[in-house]
Amino acid sequence: MARVREFDTEAALEAAMSAFRRKGYEGTSVQDLVDATGIGRGSLYAAFGSKEGLYLAVMDRYREQYAVPLIELLDSGAPARELIRSVLLGVVDEIVRDGTRQSCLIVSATTERLPHDPEVAGRVRATTSSLENALTEVIAKGRASGRLTSTRAPGDLARFLLTTIHGLRVMGAINTDRGTLTNIAEVALGCLD
Amino acid sequence: MARVREFDTEAALEAAMSAFRRKGYEGTSVQDLVDATGIGRGSLYAAFGSKEGLYLAVMDRYREQYAVPLIELLDSGAPARELIRSVLLGVVDEIVRDGTRQSCLIVSATTERLPHDPEVAGRVRATTSSLENALTEVIAKGRASGRLTSTRAPGDLARFLLTTIHGLRVMGAINTDRGTLTNIAEVALGCLD
DNA sequence: GGCTATCTGGAACGTACGGTCAAGTTTTCG
């Protein structure tokens, strides 16, 4: 039929994600994206339509790559406290690994783009609410089995944990000391009973 | 000696802050700032030097206007738990009042500008650490008086609360329901003992 | 081996950006 695509879409999205996480949406120029992905402008536009389209594709990848595995972990049936601890410490790990240079895509999408782009808003809401639901279920099970003793509604606790995760990512942009972030996570864990 | 300045610097900074909070740093053009403040480009540049200079002046005003009163409240000597509750509920109030349209200047400065602008980084660190110190002191006093029973280090609890505040501002950009946010704040308050 | 369809790279387009500047205005002081 025709010439076959030369570049790897997943690798391109990964590179674009890294660029967006480093400089934000408005701060990343199309030239930055061309440089980061190694793909010509023409191909980039043929594949993704626009800068916004590429950003949305990056958000979709973020969800598949980071949120979905997290949710699968939460659905694994392991004890609630251990699950939640490993989620929070996993976030701390990511922050320490990324350093100050790369901020969380969801947080920056939320503050920078959500109010102005309904497509972004939809993706942020979908990703956060699926995580919220998974957390709620884990907490409800943990309480049913007597492992978690907090009397607060599981949904409130889940949204509190989500808040902590977002807060950690902001804190991680200011200070990436693992011990500090770990202690914060431990305090939050203490709220579950 | 010379012609007197016509515009009110504080009012201009307030208008510029509103613009930056609505659209972020990169998303706000100088023309947006001219429109928001009602001041000509020349006057704006004579007064603040550059777009970045205006942004830094806005950050300084943010600190004086929002962080300093909060710290003074914390230093007022009232009982620890009531103080911290009123700080958290005050944040919720602000979020509900601002709605989805205006996000927190500190959070957006942190994610968008902190890695690329040392001046921004310095101001973010100064503001957050003075708030952290005030919280730490309140918690230490509360524990000394037996009102707070948590065994965790006051500094860790303070940084946890700071994390909660940042997290709330992110959550507030996604969902501005007062009840939801208030419940999150109440869960966090429960971590203090 | 053409034919067609798709992809590639980069030149080119119009626009909007941050920043500058000069001409005019308002003030104070001698």
Add this chain to the structure above:
DNA sequence: CGAAAACTTGACCGTACGTTCCAGATAGCC
């Protein structure tokens, strides 16, 4: 009242932006 100093306005500057387009390359199909 005139001179000097500071402020205001908006036209203007060079540049960088997001997007489009096209000529050339590469694949499958007859």
